[in-house]
Amino acid sequence: MKDLKLFMRSFKFKRSKLDLSKIKKITIQSCKNGLGDAIIISGLPKILKKHGYHITILTLESNALIFKENPNIDEIICVGRTLSSSQIKKLKSLECDLFIDPNNKTSYSDWVFKMIRYIKPHHTLGMNYPKFFRIYDSIIDYKEYRSHISKRFIYILNKLNINLSEDQYHYDIYYPNEYDIEIKKFLSHLQNKLICIFNPFASSEKRSFSNNQIEKIIKICSTTPNLFTIIVGDMNKISSIPETKNVSVNKLEHFFYTVALIKYCDLVISVDTSIVHLANAYNKPLISVYSSEVDSINPKYENNYVYKPNYNNGIQIIAPGKTAKNLDIKVFNEQFVNLLNSIKSED
Template identity: 30%
Template sequence: MNSFIGKVKYLNRKRNLATTRLKIRLRMISHDNYMRKKTLLRPSEIKTIIIMMIGKGIGDAIVMTGLIKVLHDYGYRVSVIAEARNSVILQHLPFVEHFYLFKNNHEDQLMLSAIKQEEYDLLIDIENIDHHSLTRLNIIKYCSPEHTLGINQFARIYDTSLNHPKSRQHVSARHIAVAHALQLPVNTIDYFVDVNEQSMHDAQAFAKQHGNQKIIVINPYGTEETRNMSFAQINTLCALCNDTFNAKPFIIGLQSQIAQIPDDGRHIRFSLPDFEQAAAIVKLADVVISTDTSIVHLCRAFNKKLVCIYNNKISLNGEDNNTLWGPDYDNAVQLLSPGKRVDETSAVEIFNAASHLLIS
């Protein structure tokens, strides 16, 4: 009976995803009235590039730092248009010439006019068709770059659309595909996150105050409820860390979320509120345990020992999230929950993986 119910739920999810994709495509078709003559992609003639990141989170921004750095290293002047939540990663990145803040309100007019005046040689939209596609399409129309490069796009506004297969590939594979389209000999992408000196000092002072011999960081909450650890998991993990390594783990995350965790003396809530300070404590950590992909990508940027727990999510475009947004580096251990929830994963299994990393 349970197997039958599971099959019905799976088919319903598939149908709902297909319906959503169809609705988005129909809306795009109704707005696809861009009549400018297409241009050819000529890498040797490109000097200025703008990358568009609309509707993307901090994890997406961290992954994007790799492509930005590659383009910069090969002599391109790279700018980015993104939302406020990504400014902490991208705004002061040394490889970004201009950071344009997208607010999705009337204030954007001046910002879009500034982009248009720059007359960018190439605009890159690396995302598949999604809920934000119409917004991105309208931005491209207004900014009118010399050439527009997209991924798996059908709208005429894209001069070049790379046919990126929906097979089991990490998201960085499409970044490499963009580099190859520009004739760059790139086969790997490494992320880059800079943490300022003050944030590092604050995190070091916090860690020293609590005197742990090992710095164990736990990020128990994701952006969706199904990515959250349970209180029982958190308590068991913390107890095992105390008993085995005489270390109270630092719990990081949104202050509103981690405040829900009972203060039972087994852990330490990381009370410094800024993302940069959280990034600093991750950089100092001996091992990190995370359910959230933004911290996973941050750990890859720092090459930290990591245990990450994924819940077998399928994206809007039918891609396997475990692979698409996986850690994809040697120092990481990826655990997959038995079902669709992180809290189904054994806390002992998570601890054993972290313990192995700590003593290796």
């Protein structure tokens, strides 16, 4: 019944043909839940803008901060899962030559289809949808089950005759300078120490460290000479973690403070992929811990690969038993020591 309703929502009498000469204004659908997804997609507007396109981002209000300062984005439209009358009016007034949806069929496809029907773009581009969902004029058959998610954007760009290799795709983060100024001031008394950013909690319990693991990692960090560790994450979760002489809990709640801390740190430890992607954006030495999750709609897509760090400075540890809580801290410590030695040798 869900697929039948989706089919009804997607129906259009005639598909349009992709004519690149008629495409000037592009809308990118970026309405997935997490900030990590927004960080990954942030590299696309810069490339498209360079080729002369007008760029509109369609996003959730909670993710809009990733895009608001980006000079390569001409317009941002924030939408909710229940579309308000003002949001519907905004969608109906949007001029769109090409609507790009970089995601597979998901639980919110019906909602995306509604927005497309309000926008009425001249051409729509989707990924992996069966052809009977007629809402998409062009469909990219993407079966890179073990490739990083950024590979999707290479396929999309190729469709627009923009040739780019995967290693040329970079995240593109902008935010107000005031956060840099405050973090530089905060870190100024630690100039003789390496700064480590530690993110112990993810959005799900299975991807988060246990209290015992956090205690052991803090002990390792606090006893490492010339290292100062700052714990970041959801304040409701990290506020109860005890501080030590060389370990503090970040009390600056805005996400951009965390971005700035990562920008100016020396190494990152994280179980959360949004922090992993930020470490990638600033090419920071990283130890990340993954928990072998798969895509809920299509389990052929393995998240260990799809959302991996994807850069040379990023170390990925796969926890056994599909949860970070099963990671032996000895395994972490071995990688941690190796990473510190590597950083010190570069200095």
